[in-house]
Amino acid sequence: MTDTMISSRSTEVVIGFEQPFAVIGERINPTGRKLLAEEMKNGDYSRVEADAVAQVAAGASILDVNAGIPLADEPAILAESIRLVQGVTDVPLCIDSSIVAALEAGLAAYEGKALLNSVTGEEERLEAVLPLVKKYGCAVIAISNDDSGISEDINVRFDVARKIVERAQDFGIPVSDVVVDPLVMPIGAINTAGRQVMELVQRLRSELKVNTTCGASNLSFGLPNRDGLNTAFIAMAIASGMTSAITNPLHAAIMQSVQGANVVMGHDAECANWIAANRDPNVAGRERKGRRGGRRGRG
Amino acid sequence: MTDTMISSRSTEVVIGFEQPFAVIGERINPTGRKLLAEEMKNGDYSRVEADAVAQVAAGASILDVNAGIPLADEPAILAESIRLVQGVTDVPLCIDSSIVAALEAGLAAYEGKALLNSVTGEEERLEAVLPLVKKYGCAVIAISNDDSGISEDINVRFDVARKIVERAQDFGIPVSDVVVDPLVMPIGAINTAGRQVMELVQRLRSELKVNTTCGASNLSFGLPNRDGLNTAFIAMAIASGMTSAITNPLHAAIMQSVQGANVVMGHDAECANWIAANRDPNVAGRERKGRRGGRRGRG
Numbered sequence: 360m361t362d363t364m365i366s367s368r369s370t371e372v373v374i375g376f377e378q379p380f381a382v383i384g385e386r387i388n389p390t391g392r393k394l395l396a397e398e399m400k401n402g403d404y405s406r407v408e409a410d411a412v413a414q415v416a417a418g419a420s421i422l423d424v425n426a427g428i429p430l431a432d433e434p435a436i437l438a439e440s441i442r443l444v445q446g447v448t449d450v451p452l453c454i455d456s457s458i459v460a461a462l463e464a465g466l467a468a469y470e471g472k473a474l475l476n477s478v479t480g481e482e483e484r485l486e487a488v489l490p491l492v493k494k495y496g497c498a499v500i501a502i503s504n505d506d507s508g509i510s511e512d513i514n515v516r517f518d519v520a521r522k523i524v525e526r527a528q529d530f531g532i533p534v535s536d537v538v539v540d541p542l543v544m545p546i547g548a549i550n551t552a553g554r555q556v557m558e559l560v561q562r563l564r565s566e567l568k569v570n571t572t573c574g575a576s577n578l579s580f581g582l583p584n585r586d587g588l589n590t591a592f593i594a595m596a597i598a599s600g601m602t603s604a605i606t607n608p609l610h611a612a613i614m615q616s617v618q619g620a621n622v623v624m625g626h627d628a629e630c631a632n633w634i635a636a637n638r639d640p641n642v643a644g645r646e647r648k649g650r651r652g653g654r655r656g657r658g
Numbered sequence: 659m660t661d662t663m664i665s666s667r668s669t670e671v672v673i674g675f676e677q678p679f680a681v682i683g684e685r686i687n688p689t690g691r692k693l694l695a696e697e698m699k700n701g702d703y704s705r706v707e708a709d710a711v712a713q714v715a716a717g718a719s720i721l722d723v724n725a726g727i728p729l730a731d732e733p734a735i736l737a738e739s740i741r742l743v744q745g746v747t748d749v750p751l752c753i754d755s756s757i758v759a760a761l762e763a764g765l766a767a768y769e770g771k772a773l774l775n776s777v778t779g780e781e782e783r784l785e786a787v788l789p790l791v792k793k794y795g796c797a798v799i800a801i802s803n804d805d806s807g808i809s810e811d812i813n814v815r816f817d818v819a820r821k822i823v824e825r826a827q828d829f830g831i832p833v834s835d836v837v838v839d840p841l842v843m844p845i846g847a848i849n850t851a852g853r854q855v856m857e858l859v860q861r862l863r864s865e866l867k868v869n870t871t872c873g874a875s876n877l878s879f880g881l882p883n884r885d886g887l888n889t890a891f892i893a894m895a896i897a898s899g900m901t902s903a904i905t906n907p908l909h910a911a912i913m914q915s916v917q918g919a920n921v922v923m924g925h926d927a928e929c930a931n932w933i934a935a936n937r938d939p940n941v942a943g944r945e946r947k948g949r950r951g952g953r954r955g956r957g
Contacts, residue, residue, distance in 0.1 A: 546921060547929055553922030557897060578922070582929055584914075584936035591918025594890040595897035598856060612911075615883075619890025622845060623852030623877070630846055630881055637883035 361535050363498050363570045365421065365451040366471040372420050372451050374538060374570045374603045379621045379632075381603035382614070383453050383474075383572065384419030386410045387440065389428050400431045404443045411444045417608040418618075422448065423476060424465070425455035434464035441468045453500070453605070459487045466495040473497045474538065476605075478527075480505030480519040489530045498536040499527070500572055503559075509542055513555045516541055517562055524567055538570045538603065539563050545580035546588075552578060553592065557599040564600040575604040575613075586610050594620045660834050662797050662869045664720065664750040665770040671719050671750050673837060673869045673902045678920045678931075680902035681913070682752050682773075682871065683718030685709045686739065688727050699730045703742045710743045716907040717917075721747065722775060723764070724754040733763035740767045752799070752904070758786045765794040772796045773837065775904075777826075779804030779818040788829045797835040798826070799871055802858075808841055812854045815840055816861055823866055837869045837902065838862050844879035845887075851877060852891065856898035863899040874903040874912075885909050893919045 362375040374381045387410050389396035395406050411422055424444055426437035437456055444452060454465035455476035462475060477500040478488040492499045501523040503509075503516040510516055520539045527537050541559035544552040556578075560571050578592050579585035590612045593604060597620040608614055618636060621627040661674040673680045686709050688695035694705050710721055723743055725736035736755055743751060753764035754775035761774060776799040777787040791798045800822040802808075802815040809815055819838045826836050840858035843851040855877075859870050877891050878884035889911045892903060896919040907913055917935060920926045 546924075550924045550927065554924055557922075582921075582936075583933060587914050587936065588918045588921060588932065590889075591893040591915045592922050594893040594915075595919060595922050598894035598897040615886050616890045616893075619887045620894060622881075622887060623856075623891050623894050625845075625849045625853055628849070633887065634882060637881075637886065 361568050361570055363474075363535050363538055364472065365474045365498050367445060367449055367451045368470045370449045370451065374572075376564065376570075376600070376602060377626065378602065379420075379626045380597050380601070380617050380624075381421055381572075382419045382608050382617055383421040383423050383603055383605040384410075384414035384417075384608045385423050385574075385576075385605045386414055386607060386609065387422060387444065388425040388455070390425065396428045396431075399426060399436055399440065400428050402439075404440060407440050408443055408447045411448045414608050415448045415450055417611075418614050419450065419608040421451050421453055421474060421603070423453040423455045423605055425476075426461065427456060427458075433458050434461040437461045438464040438468035441465050445470060454497075459484075459491070462488065463491055466491060466497060469495075475499040477502050477540065478523060479503075480523050482506060485523065485526050489527055489532065492527070492532050492536070493530045498538060499532070500538050500540055501527070501569075502540045503542050509544075511544070511549065513541075513559050516555075517559060517566075520563060520569070521567060524569060534567070534569060538572050539567070540572050540574070543573045543575065543577040545582075546578050547581040553595070556596060556601075560596065560599045560601045570602045571600070572603040572605060573601065575606040586612055589613055590616045593617060594623075597621075597624060660867050660869055662773075662834050662837055663771065664773045664797050666744060666748055666750045667769045669748045669750065673871075675863065675869075675899070675901060676925065677901065678719075678925045679896050679900070679916050679923075680720055680871075681718045681907050681916055682720040682722050682902055682904040683709075683713035683716075683907050684722050684873075684904045685713055685906060685908065686721060686743065687724035687754070689724065695727045695730075698725060698735055698739065699727050701738075703739060706739050707742055707746045710747045713907050714747045714749055716910075717913050718749065718907040720750050720752055720773060720902070722752040722754050722904055724775075725760065726755060726757075732757050733760040736760045737763040737767035740764050744769060753796075758783075758790070761787065762790055765790060765796060768794075774798040776801050776839065777822060778802075779822050781805060784822065784825050788826055788831065791826070791831050791835070792829045797837060798831070799839055800826070800836050800868075801839045802841050808843075810843070810848065812840075812858050815854075816858060816865075819862060819868070820866060823868060833866070833868060837871050838866070839871050839873070842872045842874065842876040844881075845877050846880040852894070855895060855900075859895065859898045859900045869901045870899070871902040871904060872900065874905040885911055888912055889915045892916060893922075896920075896923060 453474040479502045503519045546552040579588040752773040778801045802818045845851040878887040893915045
């Protein structure tokens with residue numbers, strides 16, 4: 360049983376084996392969003408704020424914030440995005456950049472214990488990022504690739520994850536603060552990609568005792584009806600023991616799949632969240648009349 | 659690796675660890691369907707035939723046929739239903755009754771190797787049904803309850819399954835012809851019901867080497883938005899190794915979840931079925947023009 364606690368100023372979220380699945384909202388990311396990139400570069404963060412509010416309303420428990428805009432001052436934009444997002448929502452954030460200076464700027468701006476996205480098994484990255492994780496006392500996503508790239512052999516990806524966990528321990532970072540991304544490959548290209556993830560998640564959990572995350576929508580890359588496939592995949596990843604994912608909470612079918620998977624895993628006590636989210640308003644009205652003072656659902 | 663082969667006159671279907679998930683259509687069952695019960699009792703099988711055709715069109719690979727109507731001649735009605743369904747569809751059938759005489763009448767009427775639904779661990783039932791399975795060379799669904807009822811302890815349910823498999827072997831019935839139903843309990847009443855099924859399926863597969871099935875919709879009994887919960891559950895059951903389920907193929911979300919799960923399991927080679935089922939008609943038209951003579955999808 361491993362709990363990864365992260366927090367904002369006032370809210371703690373625990374990613375853990377016996378916790379509801381943590382949805383990390385992926386929308387605040389200018390990659391592939393030209394308009395958003397342009398706005399952020401010009402100091403207009405209105406869409407960042409709106410995306411933050413909408414994702415939390417849709418059920419995200421953590422928000423990823425990325426400011427990867429070519430030729431822009433990424434550290435400054437990421438720090439400002441984080442300050443503004445923390446002003447409009449209360450969920451913990453995942454500070455996301457490929458640039459170490461941006462990660463540090465984000466950590467400096469952040470209030471609470473962040474999730475840092477990410478460290479890999481690459482030597483240079485390990486040496487640059489792990490000291491930041493230790494300095495700021497945050498948690499970190501560990502991606503299972505290293506200087507030789509991404510292996511199609513899951514044993515190699517597992518060994519990379521173990522190396523990162525061990526190296527983190529050398530820096531005084533507890534295992535519970537490392538959340539491993541086993542890497543999801545496109546199943547249109549690699550037929551075994553789904554089973555790879557399920558097997559890796561089980562091993563990461565039973566052998567390394569770490570929490571896990573992934574970019575859930577990578578699986579469906581290049582295929583039609585990606586949401587439909589992602590919806591099945593995320594429930595299957597949860598069944599295999601995955602404890603969080605970076606995905607789009609604005610897709611209702613995916614969120615319903617996560618909520619259903621929480622019920623099936625026994626992580627929705629008395630199915631209270633499921634009942635609240637799916638209650639017929641008329642029935643709910645009658646029920647409320649009949650049982651004043653009972654437990655209040657979210658619906 | 660265990661393959662359970664069943665057949666109609668001309669079509670074989672294999673339920674197996676490395677096969678696409680087998681959906682057993684549940685609609686031809688008068689339980690809770692007053693109009694259908696009345697019609698079947700009066701010799702009107704038009705709805706039975708229509709339900710058969712519709713379920714196969716929706717993707718069922720096997721059809722369950724049940725004629726459990728109070729105060730009716732169930733053996734005769736079941737046999738007639740089976741003859742008529744075999745006249746309008748070509749998929750193998752699952753002959754379903756709680757009355758042994760009806761099972762035998764169904765088997766006598768059936769052309770091919772049927773799936774018999776069901777035997778339990780009850781002594782009387784074992785002694786009555788297993789000789790029929792042997793005599794007709796069919797496969798059989800083994801439900802994990804016995805004379806003491808349904809246990810909430812999964813170890814007891816596993817032991818009942820093992821007892822049935824062993825008893826079947828005493829009758830000369832191979833393990834591959836026994837498909838175990840680990841019993842799905844309502845999760846609104848038993849919070850661990852989902853994990854029970856997932857754990858039992860894994861054990862049944864790794865220890866007893868049997869294929870598995872279940873009444874998938876039992877899990878959501880008493881809860882709102884049952885289809886939504888069933889959709890997540892069936893993908894999770896498949897991730898755990900379940901190889902078939904008795905469910906309603908007319909629910910599009912459930913069938914999409916099964917198709918998606920087949921992709922994730924690596925049981926949809928080159929994602930061909932997924933692509934065919936989800937192809938944008940306009941894109942498909944352009945693609946077809948460009949690649950004459952290529953593999954034909956179902957779409």
